[in-house]
Amino acid sequence: MNDMGEPERVTAIEPTGDPADVPGARDLVLALADDELCIGQNLGWWIAVGPFLEEDLALTSISQDELGHARALYGLLGDDIDAMAYGREPYEYLCAHITELPCHDWAETLVRHFLYDTAESVRWGALADSSWESLGAVARRALAEERSHLRHATGLLDRLLRTDAGIAHLLPLFDQLAPMACGLFDAPSGCSDEALVAAGVMACELGNQRAQWQDIVGEALAPAGYQPQWAVADPEAAPLGGRAGRRSPHFAALHAEMVEVLSIDPSARW
Amino acid sequence: MSRAVPAAVVAAVRRSVSQVCDPEYPEVTIAELGILERVSSTDGGSTVRIELVPTMLGCPALDVIARDATDAARAACAGADISIEVAFVDSPVWTPDRIAPSAVDFLAREYSVAVRRRSANASCPICGGTALEHRSDFGPTPCRSVEWCPQCRNPVEVVGRVEFPAATGAAQSSPAAMGAAQSSPVPA
Numbered sequence: 001m002n003d004m005g006e007p008e009r010v011t012a013i014e015p016t017g018d019p020a021d022v023p024g025a026r027d028l029v030l031a032l033a034d035d036e037l038c039i040g041q042n043l044g045w046w047i048a049v050g051p052f053l054e055e056d057l058a059l060t061s062i063s064q065d066e067l068g069h070a071r072a073l074y075g076l077l078g079d080d081i082d083a084m085a086y087g088r089e090p091y092e093y094l095c096a097h098i099t100e101l102p103c104h105d106w107a108e109t110l111v112r113h114f115l116y117d118t119a120e121s122v123r124w125g126a127l128a129d130s131s132w133e134s135l136g137a138v139a140r141r142a143l144a145e146e147r148s149h150l151r152h153a154t155g156l157l158d159r160l161l162r163t164d165a166g167i168a169h170l171l172p173l174f175d176q177l178a179p180m181a182c183g184l185f186d187a188p189s190g191c192s193d194e195a196l197v198a199a200g201v202m203a204c205e206l207g208n209q210r211a212q213w214q215d216i217v218g219e220a221l222a223p224a225g226y227q228p229q230w231a232v233a234d235p236e237a238a239p240l241g242g243r244a245g246r247r248s249p250h251f252a253a254l255h256a257e258m259v260e261v262l263s264i265d266p267s268a269r270w
Numbered sequence: 271m272s273r274a275v276p277a278a279v280v281a282a283v284r285r286s287v288s289q290v291c292d293p294e295y296p297e298v299t300i301a302e303l304g305i306l307e308r309v310s311s312t313d314g315g316s317t318v319r320i321e322l323v324p325t326m327l328g329c330p331a332l333d334v335i336a337r338d339a340t341d342a343a344r345a346a347c348a349g350a351d352i353s354i355e356v357a358f359v360d361s362p363v364w365t366p367d368r369i370a371p372s373a374v375d376f377l378a379r380e381y382s383v384a385v386r387r388r389s390a391n392a393s394c395p396i397c398g399g400t401a402l403e404h405r406s407d408f409g410p411t412p413c414r415s416v417e418w419c420p421q422c423r424n425p426v427e428v429v430g431r432v433e434f435p436a437a438t439g440a441a442q443s444s445p446a447a448m449g450a451a452q453s454s455p456v457p458a
């Protein structure tokens with residue numbers, strides 16, 4: 001490289017330096033990537049077994065989108081995306097427990113899908129103007145793809161909650177899953193979301209995002225005369241802490257499925 | 271002082287990469303689909319950089335396209351000591367407006383796939399009807415939705431499921447990107 005004649009670089013005085021270096025920024029991105037990876041993998045289960053053809057296509061298309069978001073997020077952290085996605089120890093994953101649930105009951109999948117994609121719309125919105133520019137670009141891109149996910153979830157939910165069978169079937173699932181979904185807004189250990197907001201990585205703190213999301217969910221369920229309970233009923237029975245590296249009992253099987261081909265042939269390529 | 275890649279080599283790479291076809295539509299090139307953004311020599315060094323615009327973040331064809339573009343570039347500068355760099359760029363953002371009109375016609379004729387561009391209504395590839403009714407956001411591939419033509423009573427696949435963010439900057443300089451700079455309605 002020729003450095004002759006190159007103008008002297010003027011380094012702007014930035015109190016925070018590279019936004020990606022703000023403590024906790026990379027852990028937050030890793031947590032979001034892990035969420036997307038697990039959700040994508042779990043939704044992929046519905047391939048060929050959806051309750052009707054269009055739903056089969058919808059869930060697996062959404063699965064593909066979420067895996068794409070995971071790939072884009074891991075890509076912000078390093079080049080070896082497969083190693084990050086598949087090659088870590090269970091305690092190194094930071095996904096929220098709700099993303100690890102298999103949800104092989106379609107109603108359960110729908111409720112989790114609604115809770116997750118509304119949460120994502122808030123989350124991506126808070127990152128869309130991130131001072132970590134490539135993170136902002138992924139967020140804006142994901143936000144655009146996310147709209148069809150939301151339309152799908154809310155469209156089905158609206159219609160089903162107008163029926164007695166839908167109400168009887170779906171609302172108890174909200175009792176069960178809404179408290180668990182709050183974990184999507186937990187901060188990874190050692191991640192100060194105040195620092196992230198101060199550095200412009202996120203537009204607002206995770207607690208604030210959680211409140212926005214709870215409003216959205218509450219509004220969607222109000223016509224059915226239902227207000228979700230957010231508190232975990234029995235923290236002993238269902239300890240959360242996915243963001244702290246604590247894995248739920250479902251993770252091992254999910255992870256084994258993800259790495260099945262890789263463990264047979266580590267050099268396998270598509 | 272290092273030498274820049276000769277302009278003729280860059281042009282040869284550009285020609286070669288422009289001919290790479292999409293795995294989904296093997297007769298349509300990535301240039302016509304608006305996936306190829308730029309071919310340039312970088313750093314005044316001995317690298318040719320190929321910038322591609324991903325259609326969807328989760329598109330499974332991306333890896334294949336990147337590989338085929340690399341192979342095409344290598345073939346174009348065989349023997350020369352030039353390294354090839356292929357990158358998917360964040361900006362501009364791909365929209366169906368980046369698809370060249372010739373490819374829109376081809377997709378309608380050969381695949382019965384319609385394209386929804388901001389500059390024009392999507393029309394039924396079978397009968398030309400323009401009153402398509404939305405059925406599902408999710409079609410057989412992630413970038414195609416399913417609509418219904420009341421005129422000829424056929425289901426129609428339409429490229430353009432995602433509401434794309436307003437394209438910015440370089441998109442306007444791309445020949446296939448006419449109309450891409452118009453902003454899309456962004457629901458709050």
Ligand SMILES: [Zn+2]
Nearest residue numbers: 394397419422
């Ligand atoms: Zn028609």
